[in-house]
Amino acid sequence: xxxRTVPDVVVRRLTQYYYALRSCQERGLEIVSSQLLGEMLNxxxxxxxxxxxxxxxxxxQGIGYNVETLLxxxxxxxxxxxxxxxxxxxxxNLGRALLHYQGFAxxxxxxxxAFDADPRKVGTSAGGLTIHDDKEISQTxxxxxxxxxxxxxxxxxxxxxxxxxxxxxVRALLNYAPVTLKVPEGVWVRQMDPLVAxxxxxxxxxxxxxx
Amino acid sequence: xxxRTVPDVVVRRLTQYYYALRSCQERGLEIVSSQLLGEMLNxxxxxxxxxxxxxxxxxxQGIGYNVETLLxxxxxxxxxxxxxxxxxxxxxNLGRALLHYQGFAxxxxxxxxAFDADPRKVGTSAGGLTIHDDKEISQTxxxxxxxxxxxxxxxxxxxxxxxxxxxxxVRALLNYAPVTLKVPEGVWVRQMDPLVAxxxxxxxxxxxxxx
DNA sequence: CACTGTGAATTGGTTCACAGCC
DNA sequence: GGCTGTGAACCAATTCACAGTG
Numbered sequence: 401x402x403x404r405t406v407p408d409v410v411v412r413r414l415t416q417y418y419y420a421l422r423s424c425q426e427r428g429l430e431i432v433s434s435q436l437l438g439e440m441l442n443x444x445x446x447x448x449x450x451x452x453x454x455x456x457x458x459x460x461q462g463i464g465y466n467v468e469t470l471l472x473x474x475x476x477x478x479x480x481x482x483x484x485x486x487x488x489x490x491x492x493n494l495g496r497a498l499l500h501y502q503g504f505a506x507x508x509x510x511x512x513x514a515f516d517a518d519p520r521k522v523g524t525s526a527g528g529l530t531i532h533d534d535k536e537i538s539q540t541x542x543x544x545x546x547x548x549x550x551x552x553x554x555x556x557x558x559x560x561x562x563x564x565x566x567x568x569x570v571r572a573l574l575n576y577a578p579v580t581l582k583v584p585e586g587v588w589v590r591q592m593d594p595l596v597a598x599x600x601x602x603x604x605x606x607x608x609x610x611x
Numbered sequence: 612x613x614x615r616t617v618p619d620v621v622v623r624r625l626t627q628y629y630y631a632l633r634s635c636q637e638r639g640l641e642i643v644s645s646q647l648l649g650e651m652l653n654x655x656x657x658x659x660x661x662x663x664x665x666x667x668x669x670x671x672q673g674i675g676y677n678v679e680t681l682l683x684x685x686x687x688x689x690x691x692x693x694x695x696x697x698x699x700x701x702x703x704n705l706g707r708a709l710l711h712y713q714g715f716a717x718x719x720x721x722x723x724x725a726f727d728a729d730p731r732k733v734g735t736s737a738g739g740l741t742i743h744d745d746k747e748i749s750q751t752x753x754x755x756x757x758x759x760x761x762x763x764x765x766x767x768x769x770x771x772x773x774x775x776x777x778x779x780x781v782r783a784l785l786n787y788a789p790v791t792l793k794v795p796e797g798v799w800v801r802q803m804d805p806l807v808a809x810x811x812x813x814x815x816x817x818x819x820x821x822x
Numbered sequence: 823c824a825c826t827g828t829g830a831a832t833t834g835g836t837t838c839a840c841a842g843c844c
Numbered sequence: 845g846g847c848t849g850t851g852a853a854c855c856a857a858t859t860c861a862c863a864g865t866g
Contacts, residue, residue, distance in 0.1 A: 411815075
């Protein structure tokens, strides 16, 4: 039990543990060892034990971890036991695909407000939501208690919109625009950029692999 | 000039430098300092200099880096000076959105083959491509010299398809399925999972922030 | 005896600080 | 004087190894 501030890598891995544990649960496992969890995720057993020890001693020596209770703990730690209202900004191809993606709602992320800057889109409806003008962010976001937003808009608009979202109370941004957003302390950004991901792999394909 | 094997973090950052340099170019900058580049990307100047020094000395002391030539170098290092044929597997909502996303082609990633397991989809066409059955992967992928694939399919199918892709010569996988793929040495995977990204931010929203 | 939890050891990555050059 | 390139110093993360427990 170590109550120091937890490194972000650990938090990210925790989400992986969450999925692995659910898969254990589906398979009807009652107990899981750090060993097995590690094999499922390509991570060492020691890593998993150390990661979990940041939050407390959830296991039993000689036995392992109870799947059910560890899952509960992980959910609680990650804040997954509540519903999160989410704003979506940008309703192009990508935005619409995201709006129709069922996975968000299944995991408790409910898109409750949609914004776009294009006057032709404003007022129309998509996925059961009326599309609002970007300008209404400052009004709607605090009113709905939204603290998470998804950005699916052109790169040149992203910074500006991010700022108005943050001003309106958003603290977590899932950014699909290929831009490095400048955000104040205490605001979190995760970059979702398929091109960057591809481009960081071609490096290895082009003969740089050392092995 | 350090010819040790380059850490993956450095490669990932290199893609960021690539975008920053292009933005410099668009703004007409001829010269850029590690300082300025760092400010654009929220990275320290020393980090940038060290990263670049893995690949060679591209700068001039007292001056900085020539935008044009550094960009050239970065493109060459990352393997971005060629076209990459790409396979797309899975043509649900997400797969179709990816197929219509122009960004891939603009950056030299050309989706040249589309696969799906659903017999109702096989034979139909989407985005100018005929959809083939998954079973044809072993035939088509090597024939077209494909080494990169995008997985946009249900989690339970992902591992199996990944294996047939790897067998067919694919070495880089952009995986949208929420599964940890098991791949042999020398195969690269980048996970694109919006839920994981959201879930690793709620941790901080739920009161764990130390600051 | 199998497995966790954790200090200690190690490895890896980042930042410092300065010599060298323009 | 301004800026790069890089060893050295520092800090962070991972792995080791083992004492402790069911």
